[in-house]
Each structure stands twice: as structure tokens, then as C-alpha cells.
Amino acid sequence: MELAEVWVLRLSHRIARDVRVTSxxxxxARAFGARGMYFSGDFDENxxxxxxxxxxxxGGEFEVQYVENPLRFAKEWxxxxxxxxxxxxxxxxxxxxxxxRKSIRRKLxxxxxxxxxxxxxxxxxxxxxxxxxxxxxxxxxxxFLHELxxxxxxxxxFKNAKLxxxxxxxxxxxxxxx
Amino acid sequence: MELAEVWVLRLSHRIARDVRVTSxxxxxARAFGARGMYFSGDFDENxxxxxxxxxxxxGGEFEVQYVENPLRFAKEWxxxxxxxxxxxxxxxxxxxxxxxRKSIRRKLxxxxxxxxxxxxxxxxxxxxxxxxxxxxxxxxxxxFLHELxxxxxxxxxFKNAKLxxxxxxxxxxxxxxx
Numbered sequence: 016m017e018l019a020e021v022w023v024l025r026l027s028h029r030i031a032r033d034v035r036v037t038s039x040x041x042x043x044a045r046a047f048g049a050r051g052m053y054f055s056g057d058f059d060e061n062x063x064x065x066x067x068x069x070x071x072x073x074g075g076e077f078e079v080q081y082v083e084n085p086l087r088f089a090k091e092w093x094x095x096x097x098x099x100x101x102x103x104x105x106x107x108x109x110x111x112x113x114x115x116r117k118s119i120r121r122k123l124x125x126x127x128x129x130x131x132x133x134x135x136x137x138x139x140x141x142x143x144x145x146x147x148x149x150x151x152x153x154x155x156x157x158x159f160l161h162e163l164x165x166x167x168x169x170x171x172x173f174k175n176a177k178l179x180x181x182x183x184x185x186x187x188x189x190x191x192x193x
Numbered sequence: 194m195e196l197a198e199v200w201v202l203r204l205s206h207r208i209a210r211d212v213r214v215t216s217x218x219x220x221x222a223r224a225f226g227a228r229g230m231y232f233s234g235d236f237d238e239n240x241x242x243x244x245x246x247x248x249x250x251x252g253g254e255f256e257v258q259y260v261e262n263p264l265r266f267a268k269e270w271x272x273x274x275x276x277x278x279x280x281x282x283x284x285x286x287x288x289x290x291x292x293x294r295k296s297i298r299r300k301l302x303x304x305x306x307x308x309x310x311x312x313x314x315x316x317x318x319x320x321x322x323x324x325x326x327x328x329x330x331x332x333x334x335x336x337f338l339h340e341l342x343x344x345x346x347x348x349x350x351f352k353n354a355k356l357x358x359x360x361x362x363x364x365x366x367x368x369x370x371x
Contacts, residue, residue, distance in 0.1 A: 032301035039329035046326035052236045073326055104358055104365040109347060136363045144253035146347055147358035148224035148251055154335030157328075161336055169287060169324055180267050180282055187282040 018164060021049045023156065023177045025087055026135075027128040028056035040126060041066045047160035048168040049124070051078035055085040055126070074176025089123060089138045094123035097140045101155040102131065105142030112162045115141060124159060127150035160181040189190055196342060198299040199227045203335065204263055204313075205306040206234035217331045218304060219244045225338035226346040229256035233263035239252070243317055250327070252354025266303060267316045274299035275318045279333040280309065283320030290340045293319060302337060305331035 023044040033056075041052045041062065052156055054062065063079045070077045070082045082088045089098050097120050115122075125135060136142055145155040181188040201222040206215045211234075219230045219240065232240065236259050244257045260266045267276050275298050293300075303313060314320055321332040338346055359366040 021198065032213065035210065036217065039214065039217075039331055041330040042326075042328040046324045046328040047332070049292070069327060102365075104361055104367075106360050106362055107347065109344065133364070136365075139363075142361070142363055144358070144360055146224045146349070147211040147360060148220075148349075148351065149247060150224040151331050151335075153217055153329050153331040154221040154225070157332030157335045158339055161339065166287065169285065171324070173324075180322070181284055182284050182325060184284055185317075185320055186311065187314075189282075193275055 018048065018167065019119045021160065021163070022123050023049050023052040024082065024085060024089065024122070024123055024125045025052055025054040026056065027124065028054045029128070030057045030059050030063070033035060033128065033186060034059070034062065034107065036153065038063055038065060040156060042069065043075040043153055043157050045070065045075065048164055048171055049078065053080050053082045053088065055082045056123050057161065062173065072176070072178050074173030076174070086132065086134055088192065089125060089135065093125045093138070093140070096123060096124045098125060098138055099141045099143060100125040100131070100135055100139035101145060101159055102142050103147050103149060105144040108143050108145050108159065108162055111141060111143060116163060123149060124156065126156055147167070196226065196345065197297045199338065200249065200299070200301050201230040201339070202228050202260065202263060202267065202303045202350070203230055203232040203302055204234065204309060206232045206240070208235045208237050209307070211306065212237070212240065214331065215240055216243060218334060220247065221331055221335050223248065223253065223255040225335060226336065226342055226349055228254070229258065231260045231266065247304050250354070250356050252351030254352070261311045263309065263318065265313055267303060267313065270301045271316070274301060276301045276303060276316055277319045277321060278303040278309070278313055278317035279323060279337055280305065280320050281322050281325050281327060283322040286321050286323050286337065286340055288343060289319060289321060294341060302334065304334055347354065
């Protein structure tokens with residue numbers, strides 16, 4: 016199965032209050048098959064280090080990079096790929112995911128913090144809602160990737176992992192690999 | 194379609210660092226069709242107020258309640274329902290969700306913070322993983338409810354909503370209802 020390459024753009028990170036949610040966005044992106052996460056807002060070296068450490072242990076090639084001007088970045092992305100903005104105001108995912116799956120061009124999935132500038136809605140090729148209720152950029156991203164990759168992302172193999180979980184009905188089993 | 198009644202139990206909430214993630218757990222639970230969220234750890238009136246305010250605006254009957262002893266609570270739950278613990282160490286969701294869907298007994302979905310006591314793994318009827326990678330209790334909960342309800346949860350009708358989004362390809366449209 017050929018999967019589109021997906022990157023996530025997390026807007027307006029604020030060190031004071033977003034550290035954990037931005038980490039959850041990054042870890043969800045990684046676990047569900049995205050290639051990396053860009054973030055704008057406050058530059059935050061700890062986010063980059065934390066996710067790099069987890070990737071070192073659990074494998075794969077996930078990258079985290081800072082972006083200074085997210086609107087310009089998203090605009091430029093369109094020369095080689097698609098921009099998909101997840102927002103509770105957008106079109107229901109079930110109505111559009113079929114069309115989105117048809118293209119294997121690389122995708123930038125934009126998730127916001129409180130106020131996403133209106134221009135992002137105009138730059139995006141797709142503004143998509145995962146329900147029209149307020150919830151979380153973390154769950155929106157998870158459902159989007161799950162629908163895009165059709166469950167294939169639940170069985171990814173992460174290369175060069177030092178740690179691997181052996182699923183158990185009760186308790187924990189981790190094996191160390193070298 | 195008859196849906197099982199689902200409640201979420203969010204363990205070990207810490208006011209200092211979990212406010213936003215616990216809110217995202219609650220909002221995800223609500224948006225994806227759970228009946229309410231219990232939480233243990235620090236008692237936090239703000240979480241209860243914040244979610245109540247959102248439910249007042251966006252409709253439905255979602256409840257948030259504090260639980261002092263989550264292990265005892267989960268044990269007692271089993272007299273009338275099932276306990277499902279989401280953990281990266283558990284059995285892959287795809288292997289077990291079919292069996293879980295068969296029962297319409299009410300379900301308590303447990304999501305942890307850092308260290309979930311070993312006893313919870315023993316109390317749970319199911320320990321389920323949404324990938325065996327580290328990511329987020331928010332995304333794990335979203336995928337679990339999405340798989341349990343089979344997409345039905347993406348089109349829920351929230352009764353007595355004062356606000357309602359009209360999905361748009363670009364921009365925002367909210368209608369106020371009285």
C-alpha cells in the first residue's frame with residue numbers, strides 16, 4: 016500500500032500552556048504514521064528534544080522542526096503538496112476523506128490553537144471537521160490520520176526501535192532490542 | 194442503532210500540569226458520544242465548571258464527576274458493566290473491538306496519566322492498545338470511541354444546544370438557537 020507522506024503543522028505553540036498538548040500532537044502524529052511535525056509560535060527546544068528522545072527509543076524517523084511564518088510556509092507547501100486544515104467549522108470528514116485519499120501528493124495537516132487566522136482557511140485546500148463540536152486538536156489529528164490511512168497506521172513497523180511492546184491481556188511486557 | 198452507554202474515568206489528574214489534557218479528554222469524550230467523565234487525583238472545580246459551560250452552550254447531557262478512589266470505583270462498576278483500560282501495553286484494538294461491540298452493557302473507559310497502578314490492569318475486563326507506541330490518552334480515547342461506535346458518533350445530535358456549527362468549505366458559520 017502506498018501511503019501519502021504526511022506532515023503536521025501545529026500553530027501558535029505557547030511554552031507556558033501548550034507544552035503537553037503540543038507533545039501529544041507530535042506523539043500522535045508519529046504513532047499514526049506522519050513523517051514529522053512543524054510548529055510555530057514560541058520556539059521551544061524542549062519539545063524538539065523530548066520527541067527526538069522518544070523517537071530514539073521507539074524507532075522511526077519522525078522529525079520536529081520550528082517554522083517562523085506558518086502562513087507563508089503553508090502557502091509555499093502548495094507548490095508541491097496539499098494543505099488540510101482540521102477545524103470544527105469545516106466540512107465533515109466522512110464527506111471528503113474519499114477524495115482526499117485519492118491523491119498521494121504529500122500533505123500538510125494544520126492544527127490550531129485558540130485562534131487560527133482567517134487566511135489559513137483560505138490557503139487550505141481542505142477545511143475539515145471531525146465532528147462540529149469543540150474537542151481537541153489531538154483527537155482531531157488521530158481520527159484524521161486513522162481515516163486517511165484506513166487503519167493501516169495501527170500496525171506500523173518503527174525501524175531501529177530500541178524498545179518494543181509485546182501486547183498483553185494484562186500487565187506490561189517490553190523487550191529491549193540492540 | 195443501540196449504543197452502549199460509555200463513561201470515561203481519567204486517572205490521577207494533577208491541577209498543576211494536567212488541566213488542558215484532562216479538558217481535552219473530557220471534550221473528546223463528550224464530542225464522541227460518552228455520557229460523562231469521572232476523574233480522580235486532584236479535585237479540580239475548574240474542570241467541572243469549564244466542561245459544564247461548554248455543555249450548556251453546545252448541548253447534550255455530558256457530566257463530569259470527581260471520584261476519590263478510582264480502583265474501588267472501577268471494581269464496583271463491574272457489578273453492572275465492563276471496565277476497559279486503554280494502555281499502550283494492551284491487546285491491539287482491531288483484535289478485540291468486535292467482541293467488545295457485541296455487548297451493550299455500560300462501559301467504563303479508563304485512561305491514565307503517567308503511572309497506572311498494576312491493580313487497574315487486573316480489574317479491567319479489557320486492556321486495549323491503540324498502537325503499541327507512546328502517544329496520548331486523548332487520541333487513544335478518540336480512536337477507541339470511533340471504533341466502538343463505528344463512525345456513528347461523528348453525526349451525533351446534541352440536544353438543547355445554544356450554538357450550532359454549519360459546516361463550511363472555508364471560514365466559520367455558527368448559528369445561535371434559543
